[in-house]
Amino acid sequence: xxxxxxxxxxxxxxxxxxxxxxxxxxxxxxxxxxxxxxxxxxxxxxxxxxxxxxxxxxxxxxxxxxxxxxxxxxxxxxxxxxxxxxxxxxxxxxx
Numbered sequence: 656x657x658x659x660x661x662x663x664x665x666x667x668x669x670x671x672x673x674x675x676x677x678x679x680x681x682x683x684x685x686x687x688x689x690x691x692x693x694x695x696x697x698x699x700x701x702x703x704x705x706x707x708x709x710x711x712x713x714x715x716x717x718x719x720x721x722x723x724x725x726x727x728x729x730x731x732x733x734x735x736x737x738x739x740x741x742x743x744x745x746x747x748x749x750x
Contacts, residue, residue, distance in 0.1 A: 657750050661735050664689045664745035669737045673705060674748060676729030682750045684735060685724035689743040695720045696742050705732040718746070 661671035664687065676682050684702060686695055699719045703712035712734065716725050727733060735746050 659748045659750070660745065661748050662737055662746040664743045665737075666740050666743050667737075668739045671735040671737075671746065673732050673734050675732050676727055676750075678730035680729040680750065682727050682729075682748050683724060684718065684727055684746065684748050686718050687745040687747050689745075695723060695744060696740065698738055698740055698742075698744075700738065700746070701736040702727065703734050703736060705734070 659674070661674065661684070662669055686700065688695075695718065697720070699717050701714045702716040702718065702725065704715045705712055716727065718725065737744070737746065
């Protein structure tokens with residue numbers, strides 16, 4: 656498996672760069688805390704799919720305390736949106 660960092664660890668609100676998943680492919684998206692904790696607190700991170708306009712996105716899934724990882728099925732162009740947090744957390748993708 657190949658691992659790609661989508662968002663470096665941090666506490667500020669941020670959007671990852673767009674990433675593409677090919678038709679028939681999958682990607683595991685997961686939160687990556689700085690500490691040994693796996694907690695995301697009360698945060699909900701949006702996983703978004705780009706609309707045809709190229710500037711707007713639909714929320715298609717999320718990461719949270721109870722769901723720190725998800726599998727996304729292609730095809731599409733996606734991004735991850737991190738809210739402001741007191742916990743320093745990043746996000747990675749494995750394909």
